[in-house]
Amino acid sequence: MRLSQAFLPVLKETPSGAEIASHKLMLQAGLIRQTAAGIYAWLPLGIRVLKKIEQIVREEQDRIGQEMLMPTIQPADLWRESGRYDAYGPEMLRITDRHDREMLYGPTNEDMITALFRDDVKSYRELPRMLYHIQWKFRDEVRPRFGVMRGREFLMKDAYSFDLDEEGAKLSYYRQLLAYLRTFRRMGIKAVPMQADSGPIGGKLSHEFLVLAPNGESEVFYDAAVEDVDLDRDGLSYDDDAGLKALFDEVTGAYARTDETHEEEYWAQVPEDAKRTGRGIEVGHIFYFGPKYSEAMGLKVSGSDGSMITPMMGSYGVGVSRLVGAIIEASHDENGIIWPEAVAPWNVGIVTMRADDDATVAAAESLYGDLQAAGLDVLYDDRDERGGVKLGGMDLMGLPWQVIIGPRGLKDGVVEVKNRATGEREQLTVQDTLAKLSS
Ligand code: ATP
Numbered sequence: 001m002r003l004s005q006a007f008l009p010v011l012k013e014t015p016s017g018a019e020i021a022s023h024k025l026m027l028q029a030g031l032i033r034q035t036a037a038g039i040y041a042w043l044p045l046g047i048r049v050l051k052k053i054e055q056i057v058r059e060e061q062d063r064i065g066q067e068m069l070m071p072t073i074q075p076a077d078l079w080r081e082s083g084r085y086d087a088y089g090p091e092m093l094r095i096t097d098r099h100d101r102e103m104l105y106g107p108t109n110e111d112m113i114t115a116l117f118r119d120d121v122k123s124y125r126e127l128p129r130m131l132y133h134i135q136w137k138f139r140d141e142v143r144p145r146f147g148v149m150r151g152r153e154f155l156m157k158d159a160y161s162f163d164l165d166e167e168g169a170k171l172s173y174y175r176q177l178l179a180y181l182r183t184f185r186r187m188g189i190k191a192v193p194m195q196a197d198s199g200p201i202g203g204k205l206s207h208e209f210l211v212l213a214p215n216g217e218s219e220v221f222y223d224a225a226v227e228d229v230d231l232d233r234d235g236l237s238y239d240d241d242a243g244l245k246a247l248f249d250e251v252t253g254a255y256a257r258t259d260e261t262h263e264e265e266y267w268a269q270v271p272e273d274a275k276r277t278g279r280g281i282e283v284g285h286i287f288y289f290g291p292k293y294s295e296a297m298g299l300k301v302s303g304s305d306g307s308m309i310t311p312m313m314g315s316y317g318v319g320v321s322r323l324v325g326a327i328i329e330a331s332h333d334e335n336g337i338i339w340p341e342a343v344a345p346w347n348v349g350i351v352t353m354r355a356d357d358d359a360t361v362a363a364a365e366s367l368y369g370d371l372q373a374a375g376l377d378v379l380y381d382d383r384d385e386r387g388g389v390k391l392g393g394m395d396l397m398g399l400p401w402q403v404i405i406g407p408r409g410l411k412d413g414v415v416e417v418k419n420r421a422t423g424e425r426e427q428l429t430v431q432d433t434l435a436k437l438s439s
């Protein structure tokens with residue numbers, strides 16, 4: 001992409017009204033614009049990141065489930081069937097259509113997926129199943145804040161599992177636990193699974209995944225051992241029931257909770273030098289709830305002996321749009337965003353220090369072509385602007401690599417390659433730059 005032809009509006013001043021770094025940076029670097037309280041338009045820079053995150057979530061979910069797409073607008077009657085319509089409260093955006101039918105903008109999809117599954121699945125042979133979709137949700141939050149982190153309209157991946165019994169349902173849960181850990185790792189962030197339900201043992205299973213960041217809404221307390229869990233241990237696959245169970249035991253064996261479930265009595269048992277505290281942002285939540293919706297909505301399948309079985313269910317959410325903010329919270333400095341490679345909007349930014357120097361422009365143009373040919377996403381700042389302004393913009397937008405080209409370096413046959421995360425700079429020939437960045 002050539003910056004001279006792009007819609008990438010960068011604000012010169014720090015935007016007012018944004019309380020935390022990620023919100024400020026998302027406005028300043030031009031990822032989003034607010035259109036109403038808690039509702040945002042995604043500008044070209046923002047959507048590129050959102051799509052990268054969404055694609056990582058999709059690829060990891062595809063290993064254990066199937067994608068589908070349910071609508072945003074749902075009939076109220078579906079929620080009356082599950083008994084949730086009145087209980088849900090003012091967070092639900094309720095709408096009436098021209099025929100006076102009551103509708104709603106979905107805050108989540110348990111009711112709809114249960115009805116869809118019920119209408120087509122009749123036999124135990126069709127279970128287990130894991131289905132997911134990535135769709136916009138609406139929750140009329142009392143206090144939308146921190147930009148996309150607590151929006152009213154937000155993008156969520158929600159998956160739903162259907163199993164014949166509790167044992168199977170737990171395996172589905174363990175699979176998602178592993179899928180989540182691998183998903184967040186691929187994004188270049190650390191998300192710690194924390195026990196979300198302090199109910200007695202044997203109660204419902206629930207874990208939240210928290211990205212550590214000083215501005216997180218939750219206080220966190222965990223045993224460092226939970227960070228050392230090996231996700232690639234020998235033979236660990238989604239078909240390895242014993243391995244999945246062992247992983248789960250290891251993850252849940254280490255104390256890790258938020259302020260909502262924290263218990264001093266157990267915390268005291270964590271070795272002093274392993275105690276970690278701080279703040280975190282909830283980016284995912286997995287939940288096993290058994291027959292709650294299947295029972296309420298009459299989902300039953302016939303068993304091998306002719307008996308009727310009520311499937312056990314779980315649901316698994318990832319805050320896809322919240323992740324954009326959470327990743328920035330966890331990865332930025334005073335100059336701007338520092339994207340982990342896997343979610344960066346472009347891999348490389350090229351900056352010409354002098355747009356009026358023919359040799360500079362020629363070198364930049366040819367490198368721009370070559371880097372793209374090597375399969376990289378490249379943003380080329382070809383504008384007739386001061387070099388310093390362009391460099392500031394690149395730092396703000398946070399691309400992992402910058403190639404800075406100017407007459408002075410070119411005289412010696414080199415360009416400057418800067419790593420955004422470490423600040424390290426190298427003087428390399430164009431050939432070496434190409435080799436380094438495309439390796
Ligand atoms: P929270 O406690 O933050 O309000 P929740 O527990 O109500 O979230 P879930 O129902 O577990 O949310 O939704 C699954 C995921 O969707 C959450 O882990 C979070 O990442 C994301 N999410 C929930 N509410 C919002 C929101 N208002 N804005 C952006 N993302 C959200």
Ligand code: MG
Pocket residue numbers: 208282284285
């Ligand atoms: Mg939650």
